Amino acid sequence: MKKPFNILLATTFALPLFMACETDTDSNPVLNEPDTFTLNTPAYAANNVYDLKNAKSVELTCCQPDYGFPAATTYKVHASFDQEFTEATEEAKANYTELETIHSTARMNVNASELNNALLDLWTAVNGEQAELPAQPIAVYIRLKANISGSNKGECVSNVIGLPNVLISKSTGSLAPPKTMFIVGSMLDAAWKVWKPMAGVYGMDGQFYSMIYFDANSEFKFGTKENEYIGINDNRVTVADKAGAGISGNDNFVVENAGWYLFYVKAVAKGDDYQFTITFYPAEVYLFGSTTGDSWAFTDEWKFAVPATKDGNFVSPAMTASGEVRMCFKTDLDWWRTEFTLHDGEIFYRDFNLINSWTEKGDGYAIQGAAGDVIELNFTAGTGEKK
Known part of the structure; x- marks a missing residue:
């Protein structure tokens, strides 16, 4: 028989004990530079679901780093889906997220909405924009980063604690994303x-x-x-x-x-x-698809030339084959999320589920190119043409 979980919907997820560390010092204290300090595991973490959508805060407590004397300390919360936290390198991003809110006491109420959204962003970064959120609670790992307030001294990170059952939601409020910008x-x-x-x-x-x-x-x-x-x-x-x-x-x-x-x-x-x-x-604009000989990647060969002036035209490389013209901007997303075409001489940005061709949008949206053709785009005027 499975052990039931109690879903916590209270104002906070509380810890039963607050621990503070203080060290007696003389009149000339010497600063210790500790490597770590203690973050306490919530007493009920193993048997309860942290429902971040329906809670207001998650309470954490720690033992202040041993600086050799009492010192005002600043704390930041790190969260990860991996028990082993890894830092960013030239090849990869860090596998954790740092919450924006700074805490100044060893007992801190972490905003549940902020934690939810930070984990949501991390989930997307790790698994991709299209990855579905798990319907069931998952394990989340937490650590703290501390330093002496108002300085870069005494910087250290705590041990890692696990919250085995955290329920992440797509939305923690009624505010919908904006429709215009x-x-x-x-x-x-x-x-x-x-x-x-x-x-x-x-x-x-x-x-x-x-x-x-x-x-x-x-x-x-x-x-x-x-x-x-x-x-x-x-x-x-x-x-x-x-x-x-x-x-x-x-x-x-x-x-x-x-x-x-x-x-x-x-x-x-x-x-x-x-x-x-x-x-x-x-300002990177690219040709994709059939007219490039089936190139579907960001390669310099198919990058538009950028004008030096506000009224100048972006000019594509000459096409090498016949077919439908596909164009996009380069960002950190998949190319087709910033795809566009020309319709009646105006730049038209993709706003529908294109499967195979711009003809699915209607007449006049698909541009047919041939070897030697180029596209000129004037983003100031919002116009373009094939030549």
Whole structure:
């Protein structure tokens, strides 16, 4: 007979005992640099399900690192699906996630929604965007990282504890991913009157992209709707500059280095609000498919030439065979998620489940190319043509 689990739906998952470590010191304490410290295993962890969607927090306690004297200490929570935590290398990412919230006491209430979303992102990173979440509780491993507050001294990690039965959910709140995203700024219009709509990433709710030319020191903001000005000082925003655009600013985002960039926004509902990650990718556009001799990979041979000016055209390499033209941007996702075509001379971004051909969208969406043909794209005007 299986042992039943009790699902915890209380305000917190509590530990029965709080432990603190203090060491008597004289008037001239000497700083110890400990290698580790103790994180306590919750007393009920083995026999209860941590239902992160229906709980408010997960309580953890630890013994303060032995610095040789009492010191204000900062803690961060690490979570992984592997008991053995591994750090990032040039070949692979770390196999754990670090929660954003910083704790300042040895008893900490970890926000259940934050933990759920961090694990959800980690699950996707490990298993792929299309991987289904397990319907049953799974094992999650936790450790803490500590340092003396306000410094980089005394940095160390705790032992690893296991929570054998954690239930992860796709959503921990009623807030749905945004359906639209806009960007506004001096690179579009000096008066900041133009709100440029961004294309949605196919099959990825809350993710959007747009190819934009930024003048040197352009300033911009973005929003899920027009007149919602989200700037760089918004604590919901994380910036990733993968193109060397040089992102700075105090209120408006500033792009220091002029050029074409693929501007990408990912919005994730966390509790009752969004968290945004904006990424600047290099301006890389590619031909794929039959007209390339069946190349279905990002290879330099099929990369469009990038114009030097805002009004210039991206120009494809000459096609080598007949067939349907397939085009896309390069990001960290599968190529077809940022695929596009031309329809009546305008750039049209993929918004449907394309199986074999753009003809499935309707008349005029499939471009037929032949050896020697090239595609020219003007992303400022939103137009293109085959020549």
